[in-house]
Amino acid sequence: MKSSHIILFSDCIPVKGINRSIICDTKNNNYFFIPNGLYDILETYNGKTIETIKEDFNHEYDEIIDEYFDFLVENKLVFFNANPNLFPKIDLQWHSPSIITNAIIDFDEIIHDYKEVIKQFEVLKCSYVQMRFFKTINLDFINKIVQYLNNEKSRIVSIDFIIPYNETFSIEALNELIAQNSRIHAVIIYNSPITKSYNPINENMGYILQVERNILNEKHCGIINTEYFYSNINLFSESQNHNSCLNRKISIDKEGNIKNCPSMPQNFGNIKDTTLEEALSHKDFKKFWNITKDQIDVCKDCEFRHICTDCRAYVEEPENHYSKPLKCGYNPYTNEWEEWSTNPLKQKAIKYYGMQDLISKK
Amino acid sequence: MVLIYSKDVDDFVNQVIDCLEVDFIRINEKEVTSIEEMDFSNDSNSYLVKNSYLSNINLENITSAWFNGGCILSDGGDYENKCYEILNDTFFLQKTIKKIGKRKVDIEFNRLDVMLEAKQQGFKIPHTLITGNKTKLKDFFDLYESKNGIIAKRILDSYLYEDDEYLYNFNLTFPITPTVLNEVPNEFAISLFQERIIADFEIRVIYVDGVFYSACIYNFDNTVIDYRTKLRNKENLRIIPFQLPAEIENKLDKIFKRFNMNYGSADLMYSKEDYYFLEINPTGQISFINNACNFYIENLLATKIKNEQ
Numbered sequence: 001m002k003s004s005h006i007i008l009f010s011d012c013i014p015v016k017g018i019n020r021s022i023i024c025d026t027k028n029n030n031y032f033f034i035p036n037g038l039y040d041i042l043e044t045y046n047g048k049t050i051e052t053i054k055e056d057f058n059h060e061y062d063e064i065i066d067e068y069f070d071f072l073v074e075n076k077l078v079f080f081n082a083n084p085n086l087f088p089k090i091d092l093q094w095h096s097p098s099i100i101t102n103a104i105i106d107f108d109e110i111i112h113d114y115k116e117v118i119k120q121f122e123v124l125k126c127s128y129v130q131m132r133f134f135k136t137i138n139l140d141f142i143n144k145i146v147q148y149l150n151n152e153k154s155r156i157v158s159i160d161f162i163i164p165y166n167e168t169f170s171i172e173a174l175n176e177l178i179a180q181n182s183r184i185h186a187v188i189i190y191n192s193p194i195t196k197s198y199n200p201i202n203e204n205m206g207y208i209l210q211v212e213r214n215i216l217n218e219k220h221c222g223i224i225n226t227e228y229f230y231s232n233i234n235l236f237s238e239s240q241n242h243n244s245c246l247n248r249k250i251s252i253d254k255e256g257n258i259k260n261c262p263s264m265p266q267n268f269g270n271i272k273d274t275t276l277e278e279a280l281s282h283k284d285f286k287k288f289w290n291i292t293k294d295q296i297d298v299c300k301d302c303e304f305r306h307i308c309t310d311c312r313a314y315v316e317e318p319e320n321h322y323s324k325p326l327k328c329g330y331n332p333y334t335n336e337w338e339e340w341s342t343n344p345l346k347q348k349a350i351k352y353y354g355m356q357d358l359i360s361k362k
Numbered sequence: 363m364v365l366i367y368s369k370d371v372d373d374f375v376n377q378v379i380d381c382l383e384v385d386f387i388r389i390n391e392k393e394v395t396s397i398e399e400m401d402f403s404n405d406s407n408s409y410l411v412k413n414s415y416l417s418n419i420n421l422e423n424i425t426s427a428w429f430n431g432g433c434i435l436s437d438g439g440d441y442e443n444k445c446y447e448i449l450n451d452t453f454f455l456q457k458t459i460k461k462i463g464k465r466k467v468d469i470e471f472n473r474l475d476v477m478l479e480a481k482q483q484g485f486k487i488p489h490t491l492i493t494g495n496k497t498k499l500k501d502f503f504d505l506y507e508s509k510n511g512i513i514a515k516r517i518l519d520s521y522l523y524e525d526d527e528y529l530y531n532f533n534l535t536f537p538i539t540p541t542v543l544n545e546v547p548n549e550f551a552i553s554l555f556q557e558r559i560i561a562d563f564e565i566r567v568i569y570v571d572g573v574f575y576s577a578c579i580y581n582f583d584n585t586v587i588d589y590r591t592k593l594r595n596k597e598n599l600r601i602i603p604f605q606l607p608a609e610i611e612n613k614l615d616k617i618f619k620r621f622n623m624n625y626g627s628a629d630l631m632y633s634k635e636d637y638y639f640l641e642i643n644p645t646g647q648i649s650f651i652n653n654a655c656n657f658y659i660e661n662l663l664a665t666k667i668k669n670e671q
Contacts (some may be wrong), residue, residue, distance in 0.1 A: 009580070010602045013656065027525050027600060027654065075599070076582055079561065082635070087578065087607050097380040125380060155414070233656050 004080040006069060008046050011089040012077045013236065014039050016304025017332050017351070023077055026233040031307060032075055038068045043162045047084030073111045083143040084165075094237040098125035099280070106218060108134040108254035112271055114145055116254065118154055120276045126250070127155055132162040132262075134217055134254060137175055141320055146181045158185040165192040171208065178206040190215045215256040218253065218262040219358055222311035224328035226337075239293060245310045250276055260288060263313035266350050298324040302332035316345070318352050322349065326350070363387060363419070364667050365454075374649040374660065381664035382529060387411070389450075390430040397446060400453070409453055415422070426667045427454060429463035430625075431645040461669055462571065463625040469644050471553060471621050473517050479620050480639035483613040485630075487639055489557040490519070496548045503543055504554055510558040512538045517554045517637035518560040543594050560637050565604055567614060568648050568659060571624045571666055574611050575659055577651045578604040578632075603653040610637055617642065 008014070011027045014034070020319035021039035022031045025348050045053045051068055068353050072078040081087070091125075093330065114131075121129070131145070142161055150157055161184070169189065178184045178201045185206055192210035194289035200207045235244060237323045242248075257267035258279040268279035279285060291312065297320075302308070315323035326349050340346060341359040350356060364386040368375040368433040370393065375604055379386060387393050398410040398418070434450045436442040451465050455637045474492070481487050491512075506512050515535050523530040536542075538555065564579040583598040606614075627648060629640040652659045 009600050011600060028597070076597075080579060086605050086607075088603050089605055093656065093658060095658055095661065096384075097377075233654070237656060 004082050005047050005084045006045075006050055006072075007077075007081055007084050007087050008042055008072070008078050010036065010087060011233065013090070013177065013306075014042050015303055015306050017284060018301040018304075018334060019335055020301045020303055022307075023038060024231045024236060025077065026236050029231050031231050031304075032228070033075065033303075034071075037064075041065070045199070047087075058272065088234065092237045092240050094234075094240065094242070096248065098127065098248060100124040100126040100250045100276070101139065102126065102128040102130070103249065104130045104217060104251040104262055106132045106134065106252065108217075110254065112252060112256055115148055117271065117276070118156070122155055124154065124250070124276060124280075127157045128195065129156055129158070130160040130162065132215070132218075133164065135165050135217070136164055139169065139177065140168075142187075143177060146177070146183060149183055150181070154211050157185050160186045160188065162188045162190065162232040164215070165189050165210070172197065174208055175201060178202065182206065216358065219296055219314075219353065219355055221261075221263050222314045222325060222327045224308060224311065225326050228309055229304060229307045230309070233256065235309075237304045239306045241290065243288055243310050244293065244306075244308065244310065246291075246312055248289065250280065259280055261313050263311075274352050288321070290331075296322050296324060298332065304330070304331065304332075308311075314349070314355075316349050318349055326353070334350055363630050365389070365421065367426045367427070367429045367463075368432045369430075370432075372430065372649070374652060377649070377652075377660035378428070378663050378667075381660050382668065384668055385479065387413075387421070387424075388572050388657075389413075389432060389434050392435060394437045394482050394623060395434050395446075396437060401447065404468045421453065424457075424459060426460040427457075427462070428466060428625075428663070428667050429454075429461065429465050460667065460669075461624075462663065464623060464644055466644075469621070469623070473641060476617070476621070476637065479617050480613075483616055486636050487640035489558050491526045491555045492552060493555070494549070494550050494552045495548050496543075496562060499538070499546065499555065500543065501533065506557045512555050514538055515554045515556060518551070523551075547588055559631050559633050561633045561638070563632055564640075565606070565630040565632055565637075566604065566651055567628040567630065568651060568657075569614065569618055569623070569626050569628065570662055571657060572615065573662060574606060574614070575651070575655070576604040577601050577604045577655050601651060604656070 003332040008023075009027070013024045015022055015024060015257070016036060016039045019036070021034050022037050023034055024031050030113075041053060043057075048113040050065065054065055057065070069078070100121070103121065105112065105114065107175060128216060139165050146159070148154075149159070174187055175198070178187065182202045182205055189208070189210045191214040192212055194210060194214045196210045198208040238244065238247060246260050251258060251262045252271050253267070255261055256271040258269050258271055258274060258276060259267050266281045266284060268274070268285055291310075293299040293308065296310070298304050299308075299310070311327065312321065314326040316326050317323040326338050326346060330336075331336045331338070331340070341350065350359065364382060365386060366379070366386055366388045368388055368390055370390045375388070379388070393413060395411055395413045396414055399408070400410075401408045407422050411419050411421060431509070434443075434446045436446045449588075454461075454465065458506045476577060477487055477490065491498065493499055493502075494602070503512055513535050513539075514532075516532050523532065537558065563581065566577050566579055568575040579596060580602070610630075617628075618626060621642070623642070623644060625644040626642055626644050628642045631638040631640060648659065651657070
């Protein structure tokens, strides 16, 4: 076998960083670190035999090359076949028939007219919705929203509820609610006494998660962390030409203001007197949609850039649209993670966004 | 207006509908569609239906149709369902509109017919025995015992068989082991057996009106005979785009055309540079291939049924 041509599975896509590379396994939501030397070998020699590679390096690195390919074989990232031309690269095109693919609705004091908003999602072909509650709500309210979706035969296939912990909540009742409503994708209960994830419901399509972390307002969003990495072909291909957080997103903040993201300052009218379509037609609404990680300072040198969700609301230099996300503690030049909030270089931006309180409470 | 015939749950149908941007009516398997009237005079035809979403839809006005499985369901009993099925099929069969896919009644083939056509086109086929006799099965078993063994496959598209006690589902291909062979009675219902091909990988081909999308289904676990049984065990499986050689595409094109199909899928096996033909299907789960390979076949399909040509 080993004498045959070695082929990288085309759903395993290498991404080169300044210091090291990763292979994104877009099928298994996984990634593997590889040295940049191996990245270069894969770029040049994918579909060749290992013998050819060794010869080209004058047999000076045979051992290292063997080690590299043993690693790839072991992790099922490559296979052998005599006809490499039968295996084209995966096309990184990205299309969506939806004007808006995902939406966030924040609730605090004001209870927005969610029925009206849900009606408008039909026109925009929006199927993924997240509702965040900064004030205690009861299960009845969630139930009412979900029943409305059912009655209207809504196109929404996935809805997340992010709610504060409340002693009266019973996990059994939530379980029951999710089991009966396959549209519910997740219920995340923050400010919980414990951090705990429960067994998925509806054939893994719905889940409950309790987290100790508290969420007071939209300023808690925008954290960049390996937990939020997502290696799949949809995000990978979207990130080639679009922003991996803001593209085709619409939000309604706690005041009812229509925004690209609730954490951003610019609003495009209030849901009370403006339709989502009207807001979208504003020339500035989409101004962040096509800012890619390849254009952003530091991110463009980072090996994680196509599996990471971006944040344009909180950045290191608030006046610069191409500045690195503020809440990212990763340094692609040293490959080290550190706590972002204590980084002295970030203090100015933290003050600018008024996040001092939020950080000291951590 | 576009007519779409579908199973109740089909992600691919939903994706196509999202790309359509024109009026459509979808007839689902388990959702009632009522025929309000079929009115044929010397001057005109009209065929009105309604479902829980739409009413007063005149199917005389449909400009294209996509048949992707499913059937029409009345709110009456079996008799009325049968009437509905026949009336509906008759109506669409005589209409000269753009049609993608076929209604079940309009497809007349079986495993043998398709396999012989593939052989005619120059494909390799696995050695196949059709019999209901244990001695003949035993000989066939012995012939391949020292090689890769033999498997059993269904002959017809229907895959359910009922006796007094049980309802059997033989949708999946399974191996004939010595245990199975032992328990087989001397005479049994006519069945199809094949030598088992150990493939380098399988190929799933999706065919839309002359356009091919092919995927290599690479299985790390060679003990699995039918990958559908292990779809949930994702770790051992990869699905990646595959470039079928033009010569193989031409052969497949001839097979699809021979059976008057402009939409469907084909299963091949690739073993030591040979392409073995397994089967073709008029419908099939294509969204897992479409999504894994980032093909966006929904765009092509939507364009085809919108352009009505």
